[in-house]
Amino acid sequence: MSIQYRVLSLLRDLGPLSRAQLSDELEVARPRLLAELEALIAAGKVLEAGRATSRGGRPSTLVQLDPDIRFAAVDLGASSIDIEITDGGLNPIASYAEAADIRKGPRAVLDRVNELLNTMANQAGCTRFNSIGIGLPGPVSFKEGISVSPPIMPGWDRFPVRNTLTRAHGCPVVVDNDVNVMALGERYAGVAKAVDNLLFVKIGSGIGCGVQVHGQIYRGSEGSAGDIGHIQVEPEGPACSCGRTGCLEAFFGGVALARDATAAARSGQSPALAERLAAEGALTAVDVGECAAGGDVTCVNLIRDGGHRVGQVLATLVSFINPSMIVIGGGVSGLGHLLLAEIRSVVYKGSLPLATGNLQIVLSELGPRAGVAGAALLASELDFGNHL
Amino acid sequence: MSIQYRVLSLLRDLGPLSRAQLSDELEVARPRLLAELEALIAAGKVLEAGRATSRGGRPSTLVQLDPDIRFAAVDLGASSIDIEITDGGLNPIASYAEAADIRKGPRAVLDRVNELLNTMANQAGCTRFNSIGIGLPGPVSFKEGISVSPPIMPGWDRFPVRNTLTRAHGCPVVVDNDVNVMALGERYAGVAKAVDNLLFVKIGSGIGCGVQVHGQIYRGSEGSAGDIGHIQVEPEGPACSCGRTGCLEAFFGGVALARDATAAARSGQSPALAERLAAEGALTAVDVGECAAGGDVTCVNLIRDGGHRVGQVLATLVSFINPSMIVIGGGVSGLGHLLLAEIRSVVYKGSLPLATGNLQIVLSELGPRAGVAGAALLASELDFGNHL
Incomplete structure (x- = not known):
């Protein structure tokens, strides 16, 4: 890691610092540090920012990141676009979310993303982005900045997202899998701070998992690591969007829940769902959650059964990868503690005591912000010169 | 990595080199390199070794590792002890293997290991080891050098293996899980050279898996990563040595095969096995393999069923970790291509095309030597100053 990168990321994470503080934190000789700081000031990345509280000796001048640094963070889900514009310290300047359909293909979806980014930049008085980070709901070739063989994203295979x-x-752009950026976000700013071996399980329309080992995102040999939604849990199970049968996300996730809820409404098994279906014309995971909270037994069982399936897969992964934390996030994690309790119970029972003794299984703290928080972090790493 | 470590590991991997070659390989300024070499020569780790072939300029003197460097490598299985003594280049000087029973407890087993090490050292004219590497068939706290909560090793929990x-x-000692050292061995000297994301699946008495990601052993938060033998594949399945039911190794592995073979012999289902049981008094995986090769349908099916179970678990892990190679090793991998074919078929069918497109599934090249090869490598890393 270069000294300039380390200076910039310290100022991002800790705010304005004196040269003395920087020298202490970085354990770099003062003359070397001052030279690197001069270079950063000349490049306009860092500014002087008034006097620090004296530590006894000569008064020290604070330095800070250029307040005009702007990062754009985009989190594409299968059915949503979330965008944040942040300053250099990753504090949100503007944020926006809307429903979307990833199946409309890369041109339509990325045109909309570009339009939103331009509108938001105008409204926020931002003339340019330093860099952009974007997460996609499918496998990504991180080095090439393209999406590869995404099972639920027709038209996206090998589309040049970064170049577009x-x-x-x-400005420079970094493209990653949505669950990887969520895992990064949760580790940087959420419930998983300083956790080195972490699984972030996103339960949205489908199911995916961000994997961090040794404190780093692990993407796998082809960029498909963590693709747990297409683990086949029952070969004879329902058809999956990927063309096979019995995948985990054919049993659970937003799409599967909506399907099962509609069936339960039509068959008369759940009067509460039937009432909502008649009123709204369609059902989602939110309806299942609300009816479960209202005491509807069918809905409670749908959530329990889904949590049980997810828990069974996670029990296997816990035995294999022995993480210290599993974070459950994504839209369907809004089903909350009923879902969490079921997952916990299956994992704690289904893995060896050594692997579960210190294992925490928790809900995401950042919720829908996890993705943009991680995408902004990636954007800043790129801009600050970390060779991603 | 220190320059001294890099010099020593180059001489280990490439043999004697001239100062010019070292300087080129390491991209270190000549004066700095010469100073570090002087220190290594003064410490007796490196010797001068005659003239190099001239490259035109001044003749260059070769340097090599001290030929008296000796590493001891120990691979403890549930039912075997394998030992090698190597020189600094990890070439075997002496090797020895015998049957053992890990359940006799750490004192008895390690007493025997110490006795064997002393005898072998005497016979090889070796007065001391530079360092020792040892693999254990259960979870290990790598930092503490102790075994932790091993399910099949009564009396070993938190036993101070390293200190003993x-x-x-x-001399210094490094302790690791047996599958980790096998994965290291296979990557250093076997079929997995330069493979960064690797699973080494050991099918011995039980089943375990060494995990390498980003070119490094991944041990997990508690040292239990890769403990796939105790993944519960069928809660209602047979009893497992760990006290639970339906674990993968309750279905397959040396112990399960011997159990199933004995049952097939007694029930008259397999006349070939019955004949062997009558002659030998007990059956092992080797009998199953030999009878299968002789056309015994029951034995062929035992191997196919076992390969199918292993393949199902691996299909899940492939979707999750997206490795570029899976190496199948351990004693039961002697069942060979029938087993491999079944595993391949299930994994290639059961994971997404993106994860399997470039995935190789192969048999271990080092066979029973994989463990000692990796343990010797670990011993050398410790001796050469790599902070393990």
Whole structure:
């Protein structure tokens, strides 16, 4: 890691610091540090920012990140776009979310993303982004900045996402899997601070998992690590969007829940769901959660059964990867503690005591912000010169 | 990595080199390199070794590792002890294997290991070991050098393996899980050279898995990563040695195969096995393999069923960790291509195309030597100053 990168990331994480504080934190000789700081000031990345509280000796001048640094963070889900514009310290300047359909293909979806980014930048008085981070709901070739063989994203295979955004905004862009950026976000700013071996399980329309080992995102040999939604849990199970049968996300996740809820409404098994279906015309995971909270037994069982399936897969992964924390996030994690309790019970019972003794299984703290928090972090790493 | 470590490991891996070659390989300024070499020569780790072939300029003197460097490598299985003594280049000087029973407890087993090490050292004219590497068939706290909560090793929990061997031989000792050292061995000297994301699946008495990601052994938060033998594949399945039911190794592995073979012999289902049981008094995986090769349908099915179970678990792990190679080793991998074919078929069918497109599933090249090869490598890393 270069000294300049380390200075910039310290100022991002801790705010304005004196040269003395930087020298202490970085354990770099003062003359070397001052030279690197001069270079950063000349490049406009760092500014002087008034006097620090004296520590006895000469008064020390604070330095800070250029307040005009702007990162754009985009989290594409199967059915949503979340965007944040942040300053250099990753504090949100503007944020926006809307429903979307990833199946409309890369041109339509990325055109909309570019339009939103431009509108938000205008409203926030931001003339350019330093860099952009974006998460996609499928496997990504991180080095090439393209999406690869995504099972639920027709038209996206090998689409040049990075180049498309770079051309539109004239800045560097980093592209990653949505669950990887969520795991990064949760570790940087959420419930998983300083956790080195971490699984972030996203239960949204489908199910995916961000894997961090030794404190780093692990993407796998082809970028498909963590693709747990397509683990086949029952070969004879329901059809899955990937063309096979019995995958985990054919049993649970937003799409499967909506399907099962609609069936339960139509068959008369759940009067509460039937009432909602008649009123709204369609059902989602939110309806299942609300009816479960209202005491509807069918809905409680749908959540329990889903949690049980997810727990069985996670029990296997816990035996294999022995993480110290599993974070449950994504839209369907809004089903909350009923879902969490079921997952915990299956994992704690289904793995060896050594692997579960210190294992925490918790809900995401950042919720829908996990993705943009991680995408902004990636954008800043790229801008600060970390060779991603 | 220190320059001294890099010099020593280059001489280990490439043999004698000239100062010019070392300087080129390491990209270190010549004066700095010469100073570090002088220190290594003064410490007796490196010797001068005659003239190198001239490259035109001044003749260059070769340097090599001290030919008296000796590493001891120990691979403890549930039912075997394998030992090698190597020189600094990890070439075997002496090797020995015998049957053992890990359940006799740490004192009895390690006493025998110490006795064997002393006898082999005497016979090989070796007065001391530079360091010792040892693999144990259960979870290990790598930092503490102890075994932790091993399900099949009564009496070993938190036993100070490292200190016991250090006291007996007066040299540094490194302790790791047996599958981790096998994965290391196979990557250093076997079929998995330069493979960064690797699973080494040991099918011996039980089943375990060494995990390498980003080119490094991944041990997990409590040292239990890769403990796939105790993944519960069928809660209603047979009793397992760990006290639970339906674990993978309750279905397959040396112990399960011997159990199933004995049942097939007694029930008359397999006349070939019945004949062997009558002649030998007990059956092992080797009998199953030999009878299968002789066309015994029951034995062929036992191997196929076992390969199917292992393949199902691996299909899940492939979707999750997206490795580029899976190496199948351990004693039962002697069942060979029938087993491999079944595992391949299930994994290639059961995981997404993106994860299997470039995935190789192969048999261990080092066979029973994988463990000692990795343990010797670990011993050398410790001796050469790599902070393990």
